[in-house]
Amino acid sequence: MADGSASVEELLQPFFRKIQLRDVLGAEEQRAIAAAADQRVDFAAGDDLVSEGDRPRRSMLVTTGFTCRYRMVNAGERQLTAVHLPGDFVDLHSFLLKEMDHSVGALTQCSIVTFPHERLVKVTERFPHLTRLLWLLTLLDGAIHREWLVGMGRLSAPQRTAHLVCETYRRLEAIGLASGNRFNFPITQAALADAVGISTVHINRVLQELRQLQLIVWDGGIMEIPSWPALAKAAEFDDRYLHLVQEPR
Amino acid sequence: MADGSASVEELLQPFFRKIQLRDVLGAEEQRAIAAAADQRVDFAAGDDLVSEGDRPRRSMLVTTGFTCRYRMVNAGERQLTAVHLPGDFVDLHSFLLKEMDHSVGALTQCSIVTFPHERLVKVTERFPHLTRLLWLLTLLDGAIHREWLVGMGRLSAPQRTAHLVCETYRRLEAIGLASGNRFNFPITQAALADAVGISTVHINRVLQELRQLQLIVWDGGIMEIPSWPALAKAAEFDDRYLHLVQEPR
DNA sequence: CCGCTCAATTAACGTGTGTTAATCGCACCG
């Protein structure tokens, strides 16, 4: 690590938890990953961490804050394809895809840790099981992509919005960053609209509906879920696709 | 291989081409993969190759025909999340995700080759570069998922339909299974509707529009693209996300 | 050759969501 008061191990806690939810991570593997970490970098909300067309030589892991993957189309319309939380790699796939086919932006102020690709190659040469775990992380991204696809195709805007709230809470809770059916969600309605695939005008209508149905309370950047069963039912949310099961991979 | 007149190597040709479009595949690696192949299995159109909730102990690679990944929601609505062609693994991700979070069905009659998971583990233990290539294949699936997501959120139904036609042609062409702006596409309008995320009534309207604009000719299971530039422009299609570039991975 | 079934097609009507544009509230700052 080049700088920072916190040790790499500390910064990687959410990441380790994320993995340990799915498999056992050996002490040696843990050290190997920590040793592969390089610099720490901070970004302000709205900044781009990587841009479409870039060929990054390192991958970035979020340690604090929210980021998103997105693409622009048409006349400046934006569509998010993923939201990333602490412990998530935002572009581990660039390690093998090489060229970015989308951009990554900061939804809030955030900080990340970088992993040079040549060090990741070394990991794949020496640690087959750890390699499979990194692979797994990109597969989890894919599973979430599929879930979003199903929502986009077959759920209404209110359902998709509710679904995103459920998903975000469940993922934060899993790594110990949320509890009590509330979490910090300091993003803009416009960003939420871009995630759900609707207009800013309509996300506003949708949010009012969800509020009126007492499905969510969202104020001052805090999202609260008055009744998890009610929200999950409305969203047809089932966390199977998050694969929150510890087993040998 | 347990049975079949064709050798594994023959059956794996589209698969080898798919990989070789992105990197060099060594002779030893080629042999290792061929050796990991197990049985050949045939399916009829409409059959399920794997179902949501299953825990497959082998992954399947399509050798002929079209398959799809899908999930059911609500009152029997179906949403496809991927279409797979010869050379594609339909569930390589199950190797690490373990439990299927969606089903895989045959869009047409098709045949596949299976790869027992324990043999894939051995591959990851002995062939780091080949492992990265398999990982890459799942990353390509992810890239296509993101492209679909952008389309679902920000493109019109005619655009998404045109986009799927472009994508399918480009992928088939890449592995040598299509040329001359035509390809075999013997699927039902209902299946296409499930891929694009619209109703069967509306896919019919969309197809008529695309036909009237001379963007596609689709008759007797043959899809023809009168003008590739015109269709690509209408669909905002750019094949960057397919990563058709040979380079060290 | 009839009747069955399934895919494709058409029509009528309802609605979820987009678009445009204006207003409001609030933080920030000179």
Next chain:
DNA sequence: CGGTGCGATTAACACACGTTAATTGAGCGG
């Protein structure tokens, strides 16, 4: 303390797409 700007909100109107239901056409088995 009054501007400035951004995010949230509201209104009016348009239309892409869904729903329901009926019709047509092609393949296929009896």
